[in-house]
Structures are given as structure tokens and as C-alpha cells.
Amino acid sequence: MGLKNRIKRFAIQGGLEAVALTRAWNAWPAAGGRGVLFTLHHVRPAETKTYDPNALLSVTPQFLDEAILAALDSGLVPVALEDLPALLADPSDKRRFISFTLDDGYRDNADHAAPVFRRHGVSYTIFITKGFVERTRSLWWETAEELITKAPTMRFDFGDGVETIAMETPAGKTAAFERISTFIQTGDEDARIAALDAAARAQGIEPLAITDRLVMDAGELSALAKDPLARFGAHTLTHVALARVDGARLREEISGSADAVESYVGKRPTTFAYPYGFPAAVGEREFEVLKALGFRVGVTTQPGVLGPWSVERPTAIARVSLNGLYQKKRYVKALISGIPFRLM
Structure with missing residues (x-):
């Protein structure tokens, strides 16, 4: 936090x-x-x-x-x-x-x-x-939690080009979640959720399986x-x-x-x-x-x-x-x- x-x-x-x-x-x-x-x-x-x-x-x-x-x-x-x-x-x-x-x-x-x-x-x-x-729609906040929990880093484009996000430390995890939340809620929500879903799939996480589970x-x-x-x-x-x-x-x-x-x-x-x-x-x-x-x-x-x-x-x-x-x-x-x- x-x-x-x-x-x-x-x-x-x-x-x-x-x-x-x-x-x-x-x-x-x-x-x-x-x-x-x-x-x-x-x-x-x-x-x-x-x-x-x-x-x-x-x-x-x-x-x-x-x-x-x-x-x-x-x-x-x-x-x-x-x-x-x-x-x-x-x-x-x-x-x-x-x-x-x-x-x-x-x-x-x-x-x-x-x-x-x-x-x-x-x-x-x-x-x-x-x-x-x-x-047909993922729960992006649940996807983000699972992604940040399981992956030490991720490659993601928040709008200024692809960058590597470090998520190993508690501070890194908190910062990553806050950036994702801001990213989703300040632009084209459909496109940005799709981008997060793609990043999760690249780490072996299926967002719609999370929806199905919950x-x-x-x-x-x-x-x-x-x-x-x-x-x-x-x-x-x-x-x-x-x-x-x-x-x-x-x-x-x-x-x-x-x-x-x-x-x-x-x-x-x-x-x-x-x-x-x-x-x-x-x-x-x-x-x-x-x-x-x-x-x-x-x-x-x-x-x-x-x-x-x-x-x-x-x-x-x-x-x-x-x-x-x-x-x-x-x-x-x-x-x-x-x-x-x-x-x-």
C-alpha cells in the first residue's frame, strides 16, 4: 500500500x-x-x-x-x-x-x-x-491482481512505448497496480482492458478464466x-x-x-x-x-x-x-x- x-x-x-x-x-x-x-x-x-x-x-x-x-x-x-x-x-x-x-x-x-x-x-x-x-469481459482489477502476484516483471505500454515494469517488491506491486488502475480509467476502456488481458496471457494467465471462476x-x-x-x-x-x-x-x-x-x-x-x-x-x-x-x-x-x-x-x-x-x-x-x- x-x-x-x-x-x-x-x-x-x-x-x-x-x-x-x-x-x-x-x-x-x-x-x-x-x-x-x-x-x-x-x-x-x-x-x-x-x-x-x-x-x-x-x-x-x-x-x-x-x-x-x-x-x-x-x-x-x-x-x-x-x-x-x-x-x-x-x-x-x-x-x-x-x-x-x-x-x-x-x-x-x-x-x-x-x-x-x-x-x-x-x-x-x-x-x-x-x-x-x-x-466475454474480464474483471480487469482481478486480472491485474493475479498478474502482479504471479509475475516478477511485465512488458507493457502505458502510452509512451513499451517498458518493463518491476513487480517483485511490495512497493513495485503497489505502483504497478496503481498505474494499471489509472491507465484503465483514463482512456479507451475497451482497448486498455484488451491490452491488459494480452499482457496477462503473455504470462500464462487467462483473464476470462478468472471471470469464469469468480x-x-x-x-x-x-x-x-x-x-x-x-x-x-x-x-x-x-x-x-x-x-x-x-x-x-x-x-x-x-x-x-x-x-x-x-x-x-x-x-x-x-x-x-x-x-x-x-x-x-x-x-x-x-x-x-x-x-x-x-x-x-x-x-x-x-x-x-x-x-x-x-x-x-x-x-x-x-x-x-x-x-x-x-x-x-x-x-x-x-x-x-x-x-x-x-x-x-
């Missing part, structure tokens, strides 16, 4: 500790708004890794259990994401709500997350990317859809940053994803998660197109709590990450309080 990231992690952890230890929500209850949407990715048993750049995307089933209990302890009412707009719009309903969402359709969502949700009777929404399900296929999604607590939303065709594509592709990515999800689970989705979800990846154009295409809810990864603004802009709703770097029940309560987002 680079120095900048270590400082950021220390600051976040310190802030969460401060809110939790002082129970600041008792003094500022209004900061929690009408509740919160939580974002997850992997839910799986803890792994021991010497190098884990994607650790923030993975929580344990035990922590998910604690997060649900933290929400219930805080008085939040679990509801399905698709039901939130109507609930929040009802002036007679003063309850605070919690919804759990999981991006990308990882197999561990069915194996490890679903049993936890069932135990508590809590619904959950999984956002599906067709390219992952059909094994993501549910159509049959598994169909089986999981039999769970009455399971809901499914759209997450584009290729997991591209929508703010960087033209209007025609934007509509194709959204509508095509909805068609695919309907074919997998037998019900057309009314909810959508924007890939990446941060401001550089999604903006006003995308919010308006999603609304025009008839979606009930669109969720970002821009942190915040629910409130009147969620009703006014239902295709631009904030979510809060259940981050694998901060797996403590008291941190979940701090996030539910909404105070960290008021202080940002």
Missing part, C-alpha cells in the same frame, strides 16, 4: 473510531437521514494473502452478519431496493430503512452472502453485468432467483464507465443489460448500478438517460444517506461501501449515523 493510501486509510479509520467511541449519533440523530444503502462485492471467508490490492472489495460472512445486526440495532428497517422510492415518498412513513446491494454477481454472493441474508430474513439486490455472466453463470443466477429474498438489477453489458461512452452506447449498455438480466432471472429489472459509480464515471447525462429508460432506481458509489433528495433524484442515489478494510460492527454503526459524510 502506497503512503498516500496508508494516510487515507488511517484518517478514515480514525474518523470511524471517533464517531463510534463517542456514540456521536446520540447528539446528532438527524445526520442519519432516512437510512442507508450498503454496497458489497465479494462475501467470502477471509483469505491470507501477502498482496491484496482488492481487499476493500471483500468482506467475510461474519462481518455481513454483524452489519445486518448493526442496522437492526440502529432501528433501521430492511427493505428491497426496488421498494425504496415509494416508501420514502410516503409522508406518513417516518421509518428509517436499510437496503443491501452487491455488485458484479460474484459466485460467493450465492455461496456465502445469501445464507446470511436468509438467516435474518433480509432481502438483497445483486447487480449483473452481461459480459461477466457470458464470459462470477455466476446464467444457470446459477436462475437458481438463485428462486430465493424470495433475492432481487436482481442491471449493471451494464461490459462494466464500462458510462460517462466516457457516446449516447448510443450508453443506451445500449443500459437497455441491453436489462434484457440480459430478464433472460437470466425471468423478471425485468427496475434497478441499476452504475459501474464504478464515482463522479468521473457517472453524471447528469447518465442519470437522465436511466430515468428516460424507465428505471425506478439508479445507485452510485458516492457516499451519503437517504433523504428527500433520494426521492427527488431516484436515479442518482448514494450508497455506502461496506469496505473490507474496515470490518468492525462499530464502524457500521458509525456509517449508519451519517456523521462521517457530513464531515467530509
Whole structure:
């Protein structure tokens, strides 16, 4: 982990500790708004890794259990994401709500997350990317992790000609992952992912095999859809940053994803998660197109709590990450309080 990231992690952890230890929500209850949407990715048993750049995307089933209990302890009412707009719009309903969402359709969502949700009777929404399900699109962040873990060096062109990247030391690995992330997210995403895939194959790593290992296929999604607590939303065709594509592709990515999800689970989705979800990846154009295409809810990864603004802009709703770097029940309560987002 680079120095900048270590400082950021220390600051976040310190802030969460401060809110939790002082129970600041008792003094500022209004900061929690009408509740919160939580974002997850992997839910799986803890792994021991010497190098884990994607650790923030993975929580344990035990922590998910604690997060649900933290929400219930805080008085939040679990509801399905698709039901939130109507609930929040009802002036007679003063309850605070919690919804759990999981991006990308990882197999561990069915194996490890679903049993936890069932135990508590809590619904959950999984956002599906067709390219992952059909094994036509790689998970570039997983490809990068495997490549950097297994190869001491790689030959790669970041735009100024082919160079040799040293990845033997922890610092070298961190620098390589950060360069790859920046490279993917600041240019032609299709071409740059293809370049990373080619570099991985040159080292004997098959990116689509990683996708196949980690993501549910159509049959598994169909089986999981039999769970009455399971809901499914759209997450584009290729997991591209929508703010960087033209209007025609934007509509194709959204509508095509909805068609695919309907074919997998037998019900057309009314909810959508924007890939990446941060401001550089999604903006006003995308919010308006999603609304025009008839979606009930669109969720970002821009942190915040629910409130009147969620009703006014239902295709631009904030979510809060259940981050694998901060797996403590008291941190979940701090996030539910909404105070960290008021202080940002």
C-alpha cells in the first residue's frame, strides 16, 4: 500500500473510531437521514494473502452478519431496493430503512452472502453485468491482481512505448497496480482492458478464466432467483464507465443489460448500478438517460444517506461501501449515523 493510501486509510479509520467511541449519533440523530444503502462485492471467508490490492472489495460472512445486526440495532428497517422510492415518498412513513446491494454477481454472493441474508430474513439486490455472466469481459482489477502476484516483471505500454515494469517488491506491486488502475480509467476502456488481458496471457494467465471462476453463470443466477429474498438489477453489458461512452452506447449498455438480466432471472429489472459509480464515471447525462429508460432506481458509489433528495433524484442515489478494510460492527454503526459524510 502506497503512503498516500496508508494516510487515507488511517484518517478514515480514525474518523470511524471517533464517531463510534463517542456514540456521536446520540447528539446528532438527524445526520442519519432516512437510512442507508450498503454496497458489497465479494462475501467470502477471509483469505491470507501477502498482496491484496482488492481487499476493500471483500468482506467475510461474519462481518455481513454483524452489519445486518448493526442496522437492526440502529432501528433501521430492511427493505428491497426496488421498494425504496415509494416508501420514502410516503409522508406518513417516518421509518428509517436499510437496503443491501452487491455488485458484479460474484459466485460467493450465492455461496456465502445469501445464507446470511436468509438467516435474518433480509432481502438483497445483486447487480449483473452481461459480459461477466457470458464470459466475454474480464474483471480487469482481478486480472491485474493475479498478474502482479504471479509475475516478477511485465512488458507493457502505458502510452509512451513499451517498458518493463518491476513487480517483485511490495512497493513495485503497489505502483504497478496503481498505474494499471489509472491507465484503465483514463482512456479507451475497451482497448486498455484488451491490452491488459494480452499482457496477462503473455504470462500464462487467462483473464476470462478468472471471470469464469469468480462470477455466476446464467444457470446459477436462475437458481438463485428462486430465493424470495433475492432481487436482481442491471449493471451494464461490459462494466464500462458510462460517462466516457457516446449516447448510443450508453443506451445500449443500459437497455441491453436489462434484457440480459430478464433472460437470466425471468423478471425485468427496475434497478441499476452504475459501474464504478464515482463522479468521473457517472453524471447528469447518465442519470437522465436511466430515468428516460424507465428505471425506478439508479445507485452510485458516492457516499451519503437517504433523504428527500433520494426521492427527488431516484436515479442518482448514494450508497455506502461496506469496505473490507474496515470490518468492525462499530464502524457500521458509525456509517449508519451519517456523521462521517457530513464531515467530509
